[in-house]
Amino acid sequence: MAPGTIRLNGNEYWEGPVEDGTDAARSAVARSNYYDPAGERDALIETVATMERVGADHVVPWAGSGSPLARSVVGFCSPQRGLVTADPTFEVAWMVAGYVGAPVAKVPLRASDQAHDVRAMLAANPQAGLYYICNPNNPTGSLTPMEDIVWLANAMPKDAVLLLDEAYLHFSHAASGMDLVRNGSNVIILRTFSKIFGMAGMRMGLSIARPELQARLMQYDGVIQTLQLPVPALACASASLRRMEQITARREQNTQTREKTAAFLAQRGLTVLPSAANMLMVDWGKPAAPIKAGFEAKGIAIGRSWPIWPTRSRITIGSPAEMERFCNTVERVVSQA
DSSP states (O other): OOTTOEEESSOOOSSOSOHHHHHHHHHHHTTTTSSSTTOHHHHHHHHHHHHHTOOGGGEEEESSSHHHHHHHHHHHOOSSSOEEEEESSOTHHHHHHHHHTOOEEEEEOOTTTOOOOHHHHHHHOTTOSEEEEESSOTTTOOOOOHHHHHHHHHHSOTTOEEEEEOTTGGGSOOOOSHHHHHTTOSEEEEEESSSTTSOGGGOOEEEESOHHHHHHHTTTTTTHHHHSOOHHHHHHHHHHHTTHHHHHHHHHHHHHHHHHHHHHHHHTTOEEOOOSSSEEEEEOSSOHHHHHHHHHHTTEEEOOOBTTBTTEEEEEOOOHHHHHHHHHHHHHHHHHO
8 A cells, every 4th residue: 555545444443453462562572582481372272261261172262263164164164164254354364265265155244234135045055064243344344132042052963163253342332252162162252363453464363162173173283373372462462451441442443434434424425334344335336446436536535346246345444534534535535536
């Protein structure tokens, strides 16, 4: 991107880590001549296990949550056991299913509220190996009620796995599915520090599940990848989790900025889906590709569209000032596209 481009395209958070996280990372840099001199990996695991009330053997850190997402598809799907997802949703699972030759069933989101249609998902492939739910969903920011998620976890085949991606959970007031992990269900929860924690460039994420499910994610390389994590990122993540009041403040500011932006767009006759995350899905009423190019020409990078919705673009919520500039640019871009 050109210098100075406003980044509203990657669902990153517009600020870096909280101050305590930055301080912890800076201190860890000075000790990074050793692999893990202060036990930062174990410290993160213990912090997460205590906060989420699960065993430490249920928590595995990764370089972001993309790796365990891909590993889940490899671990539980095959040409005989397919993948079921919503449409639209985060596409990485689709890509990996293609690599392993697993059939993919893409089920449209529920029209009434853009939630995952869990009954239609089960019907789409009653013998799937993996059912994937992103909650809040990417790219819509829409929520799926917890009772629907619990229903699918109980109704799916006994040897299937529900992959619950909670990358955007902390932007919302929604409940986590952690009780499903605590009660021993075949559920893997993904978390990431790349979003509201402001650590996208530091690459830190988690999978939380029963140890035997975690082992399936590591069946080809053992624990190698989860042991080879940057010490500064581990330290930053642990310190950030201890300052959740600051993460809550970020959530409230994001909500205010998102709703102000959504109201502006709606006043101009554009359809905007309700969102509980750091994104908005905007329907321009015309092909989205020229709109995206128009914003880029004015120094604003917006997100992509999905094949099922070619007239809609995903807009990441940036800072209040960035979103003001975005709003001030909308009418010129839309009229010229």
